[in-house]
Amino acid sequence: MSLLDVEKLIVEFPTRRGVLRALDEVSFSIDQGEILGVVGESGAGKSLTGAAIIGLLEPPGRIGGGRILLDGKRIDNLSREQMRPLRGKQIGAIFQDPLTTLNPLYSVGRQLVETIQTHLALSDRDARARAIKWLEDVGIPAARERVDAYPHEFSGGMRQRVVIALALCAEPRLVIADEPTTALDVSIQAQIIALLRNLVREHGTSVMLVTHDMGVIAETADRVAVMYAGRLAEIGPVRDVVKHPAHPYSVGLMGSIPSLVNRVERLAQIDGAMPRLNAIPQGCAFNPRCDKAFDRCRIERPELMAAGRTQAACWLYAEEAAHV
Amino acid sequence: MSDTAMSDTAMSDTVLQAAGVTRLFDVSRPWLHRLLAREQKRYLRAVDDISFSIPRGTTLALVGESGCGKSTVARMAVGLYAPSAGDMRFYGQHLSAARAQAALRRRMNMIFQDPYASLNPRWRVNDIVAEPIRAFSLLSDKAAITARVGALLTQVGLAAADGEKYPHEFSGGQRQRISIARALSSEPDFLVCDEPTSALDVSVQAQILNLMKELQERLGLTYLFISHNLSVVRHMADRLGVMYLGRIVEIGPAETIFRTPRHPYTRLLLEAIPDLEMVGVARTPVGGEVPSPIDPPSGCPFHPRCPLANDRCRVEKPRHITVGDVEVACHAVEEGRA
Numbered sequence: 001m002s003l004l005d006v007e008k009l010i011v012e013f014p015t016r017r018g019v020l021r022a023l024d025e026v027s028f029s030i031d032q033g034e035i036l037g038v039v040g041e042s043g044a045g046k047s048l049t050g051a052a053i054i055g056l057l058e059p060p061g062r063i064g065g066g067r068i069l070l071d072g073k074r075i076d077n078l079s080r081e082q083m084r085p086l087r088g089k090q091i092g093a094i095f096q097d098p099l100t101t102l103n104p105l106y107s108v109g110r111q112l113v114e115t116i117q118t119h120l121a122l123s124d125r126d127a128r129a130r131a132i133k134w135l136e137d138v139g140i141p142a143a144r145e146r147v148d149a150y151p152h153e154f155s156g157g158m159r160q161r162v163v164i165a166l167a168l169c170a171e172p173r174l175v176i177a178d179e180p181t182t183a184l185d186v187s188i189q190a191q192i193i194a195l196l197r198n199l200v201r202e203h204g205t206s207v208m209l210v211t212h213d214m215g216v217i218a219e220t221a222d223r224v225a226v227m228y229a230g231r232l233a234e235i236g237p238v239r240d241v242v243k244h245p246a247h248p249y250s251v252g253l254m255g256s257i258p259s260l261v262n263r264v265e266r267l268a269q270i271d272g273a274m275p276r277l278n279a280i281p282q283g284c285a286f287n288p289r290c291d292k293a294f295d296r297c298r299i300e301r302p303e304l305m306a307a308g309r310t311q312a313a314c315w316l317y318a319e320e321a322a323h324v
Numbered sequence: 325m326s327d328t329a330m331s332d333t334a335m336s337d338t339v340l341q342a343a344g345v346t347r348l349f350d351v352s353r354p355w356l357h358r359l360l361a362r363e364q365k366r367y368l369r370a371v372d373d374i375s376f377s378i379p380r381g382t383t384l385a386l387v388g389e390s391g392c393g394k395s396t397v398a399r400m401a402v403g404l405y406a407p408s409a410g411d412m413r414f415y416g417q418h419l420s421a422a423r424a425q426a427a428l429r430r431r432m433n434m435i436f437q438d439p440y441a442s443l444n445p446r447w448r449v450n451d452i453v454a455e456p457i458r459a460f461s462l463l464s465d466k467a468a469i470t471a472r473v474g475a476l477l478t479q480v481g482l483a484a485a486d487g488e489k490y491p492h493e494f495s496g497g498q499r500q501r502i503s504i505a506r507a508l509s510s511e512p513d514f515l516v517c518d519e520p521t522s523a524l525d526v527s528v529q530a531q532i533l534n535l536m537k538e539l540q541e542r543l544g545l546t547y548l549f550i551s552h553n554l555s556v557v558r559h560m561a562d563r564l565g566v567m568y569l570g571r572i573v574e575i576g577p578a579e580t581i582f583r584t585p586r587h588p589y590t591r592l593l594l595e596a597i598p599d600l601e602m603v604g605v606a607r608t609p610v611g612g613e614v615p616s617p618i619d620p621p622s623g624c625p626f627h628p629r630c631p632l633a634n635d636r637c638r639v640e641k642p643r644h645i646t647v648g649d650v651e652v653a654c655h656a657v658e659e660g661r662a
Contacts, residue, residue, distance in 0.1 A: 041525035042496075157613050185389035186552065188613060190596040212525065215555075215598030242600050254600065256530030258559040260582070261601045266537070267530040267559065273495045 002029035003071060003206045004053070004174055010065035011045070011052050013277075020277040022048050024230045025066065027304070030174065035200065035207040037221030037238065039214055039253070041274055044227040046210045050176040052076070053208070054091050055083040070174065089119040092167035092205075094196075096179040098159035101166075102151040108135070108162045109147035112169055119170035134165040138195060157188035161195065168199060175200065178210045193220055214257055218242050226250045229274055229285040236310025246307035247314045248290045284315070292316060338416070339514050339546040340401060341377040345410035347396050351618060368618050370396040372570035373410070375644075378563075380513070383540070383547040385561035385578065387554055387593070389614050393570040394550045398518040401548050402434050414514070430460045430510040437519040439499035443491040449502055450487035453477065456510035476505040480535060497528035504535065513543070518550045533559060554597050558582055566590045569617055569625040576650030586652045586662060588630045624655065632656040 011023035023045045030036045038046045051057050053068055055078070068076040070090060075083070087093075095101050103111060112131035116122060122130065128147070135143035138161040151159055160180065167175055180196065181189040197220055200207050209221055217224050218238060225235040226247065234247040245251045255268025272289045275281060281288055287297040296315045307317035352358060352365040371393040378384045386394045399405045400412060403423040414422040414432065422428040433456070436442040443452055453473045456462075463469050474484030480501040491499055500520060507515055520536070521529040533556065539545060551557050557564060561578040566589065574587040585591045612629035615621055624642050627633040634655075642653040656662040 041527060155613050185614065186554070187389060187592055187596045190598070191611065193598070213598065214526070214600055218600050219598045253527060256527045257600060258530075258533070258553075258555040259601065260555050260558055260594065260597055260599050263558055263579075263582075266534055269530040269534055270527045271531070273497060273528065 001032060003032045003034075004030040004208075005069040005072075006049070006053065006066070007069070008066035009049070009052060009068060009076075010063065011048055011057065011061055012064040013061050017278070019064070021064070021280075022061070022230050022277060023052065026227075026230075026232055027066075028225055028232065028235055030206045030208060032173075033201075033204045033206060034223065035197070035209055035221045037217035037224040038208060038210045038227060039212060039217055039224060040227035041212065043229075043274055043277075045230040046212075046227050047178050049227075050093075050178050050208060050210050053174075054087060054093055054176055055080075056093075085119075088115060088170045088172065090172055090174065092170070092172035092175040094160075094163055094167045094175060094177040094180045096182050098156065098163045098183070099151065101163050102159060104151050107148045107150050108154070112147075112162075112166060115166055116169050130169070131165075134169045135162070137199065138162070138165045139191075140165075157184055157191065160184060160188075160192055164192070164196060164199070168203070168205070171203060172205065174206045174208070176208050176210070179212070180209070181216060182211065182213070189216070196220070214242070214254065226253065229280055230277070231285060232304060232313060233286065234307070234310055234312040234314075235304065240309040244308060244310075246310050246317065247286075247312040248292050248316070249286045250312070252289075284313070337380050338377045339380050339414070340548065341411075341413045341416075342397075342401075343375050343411045343413075344373050345371060345375070345397075345400065345407045345412055346373050347371040347393075347400060347405060348408040366618065369570050369620070370617060371400070371407075374565075374567075374570075374572045375410075376563075376565055376572065376575060378514075378546055378548060380546055381540070381544050382562040383549050383560055384563045384565065385549040385551060385557040386565045386567055386572075387551055387557050388567035389552060391569075391614055391617055392567040393617075394552075394567050395518055397567075398434070398516050398548065398550045401516050402432050404434075426460055430456070430462070431512045432514045432516070433507040433510060433512040435500075435503050435507050435515060435517045435520045438523050439496055439503055440523070442503055443499060443506075445491055447490075448487065449477070449489055449491065449494075452491070452502060453487065453506045453509050456506065460510050462510065472509070473505075476509055477502075479508070479539070480505045481531075495528075496524050497531055500524060500528075500532050501535070504532075504539070508539070508543070512545075514546045514548075516548045516550070519552065520549075521556060522551065522553065529556070536560070554593060555599070566593065569614065569620050571625060571653065572644075572651075573626065573654065574650060574652045576648075580648065580650055586647060586650060586657050587626075587654050588632050588656065588662065589626050592629070624653075630656075632661055634661075 007027050008025040009023055013020045040046050063076050067074055109131050113127045116127045116130055132143050132147050140146055181192050221238045224238045224241045226233045228249050234250045245254050252270035270289055283299050284297045284302050287293040302313045302315050304311045304313050305317050347370050348367040349370055351368045388394050400407055403419050412419040450473050453476055454469050457469055473487055477484050477486055482501055521532050549560050564578040564581050565572045565575040568589050574590050585594050621628050623639045624637045627637040636655050642655050644651045644653045645658050
């Protein structure tokens with residue numbers, strides 16, 4: 001039973017020169033307790049997908065089509081007032097920069113208590129006890145003493161721990177984590193990833209983990225979705241997408257990541273760059289950079305189809321998909 | 325006589341040599357505050373007694389987490405900061421003396437991290453790339469400069485016609501190519517690269533890293549490569565220095581260090597990095613964070629996080645010892661506890 005269903009989601013930005021489609025018919029689902037990694041390069045639409053789900057698209061961005069269902073109920077057409085109780089209680093969010101997520105004027109304890117009491121009917125005392133418990137759970141040393149400290153008194157890694165506590169304290173069923181470790185040093189990043197993974201496993205929370213770091217995805221996610229120019233290029237179990245990517249873009253992306261284990265003289269490189277939104281090529285958006293492109297790729301847009309152990313939006317697999 | 329001649333040839337094979345280089349930053353509060361609170365001046369020891377040398381045509385990479393002093397080393401290597409103590413030599417000459425001679429100064433250049441901030445948005449690419457040529461009066465003829473700029477842009481994978489455009493018309497990766505073209509325009513043989521790809525997407529990063537390796541082979545360039553990303557470093561480095569709180573804790577041939585890391589911090593770093601090969605592997609990350617460099621721990625700066633620390637580590641600063649072809653600063657390695 002999937003917890004989140006995104007069906008043919010379109011996000012667009014009206015501009016003076018016409019409407020730009022930043023997300024073009026993106027469909028995927030996340031199961032209960034599953035961690036879905038979303039990767040892609042800047043501008044591929046990863047963060048926008050997260051923002052659309054949690055109802056925080058920045059105007060003039062708007063949902064131009066498709067549906068988002070949480071537990072079978074539509075949430076893409078809710079008003080601001082209807083959406084507010086869902087945010088935090090049903091869907092939590094963790095953003096990249098822990099300093100801008102936290103209010104510098106309130107102690108972390110007060111921010112936690114406020115969030116807890118907004119969503120759960122608890123007395124001040126119980127809410128405070130719960131806040132301290134959460135700070136302990138995310139590994140803040142001496143949580144009882146530090147609950148009244150202000151964000152600036154914490155280091156970057158500790159702040160991100162507080163942000164995770166804040167996102168999880170109302171026990172949401174889905175967490176959107178948008179580049180949660182990008183602002184952190186590697187040794188801290190490993191701590192935060194392990195923490196996040198353990199907490200969501202304990203609570204059975206589903207996670208949409210947005211990041212550009214394939215290494216983080218490889219170690220954390222159950223399934224991974226690769227995005228390119230506002231579309232899903234490939235989606236499948238993390239092991240298969242990383243080891244046997246089907247879409248030529250995924251192949252190039254995996255090959256371009258320098259590995260610690262195997263040193264190669266020359267990294268695989270995808271020439272060119274991702275197209276701008278106002279110049280998405282006809283057919284498959286990747287076709288000008290793809291060395292396997294043929295005529296059909298330049299005319300007709302591929303949808304996701306079965307490709308080996310994953311699903312890829314690529315005409316190379318049209319034959320195979322037809323036989324299945 | 326023969327001795328000096330010998331050392332001269334030896335020196336000319338070493339592009340940059342640092343011996344006991346230290347850099348302090350004054351982080352004292354204003355004078356009146358200090359006077360009222362009866363405080364001493366306070367210094368941040370950003371770089372603490374580091375030594376290395378870079379042979380011609382090779383890449384020395386320095387890695388470490390934020391605040392470990394790697395960018396300060398980069399800035400000292402091109403003379404943007406002067407060392408507070410110790411000695412930095414470029415082709416055997418004191419860096420300040422070398423910087424005073426245009427003929428030597430033009431042989432070093434720097435590539436910065438952020439291609440959005442390091443190019444003047446009001447200048448055309450032609451002028452940006454030609455600036456070092458004009459500054460060093462390498463060419464005076466306008467047509468010759470244009471031809472040279474065109475050749476440089478072609479060399480980094482752009483078109484000569486791109487010179488007419490402004491920086492904002494290019495993507496991040498293309499801008500970094502422009503930075504490289506500018507850095508190469510004074511025909512340097514030594515480039516300091518401070519996190520040249522950390523602002524770029526991975527596929528673009530691969531393009532830039534490949535380009536830098538090609539240029540190194542073709543032009544015989546020497547790189548001081550600063551990065552926090554060990555996988556990138558592994559791809560680029562011949563020799564590797566691992567920095568922690570202003571000190572080099574381990575330095576040696578990159579392959580050796582990646583194969584058999586000796587210092588506990590190097591091991592922690594290598595352990596901590598998520599890698600594609602590690603699908604589904606759960607690890608136990610080492611705890612703790614980098615302490616403040618203003619008030620570093622006593623003894624070995626890594627001891628509060630080190631699983632091997634003992635009383636000696638808490639008191640006595642470890643000295644570099646040679647193990648095989650690697651230098652390590654660690655009591656545990658010295659005592660055979662590692």
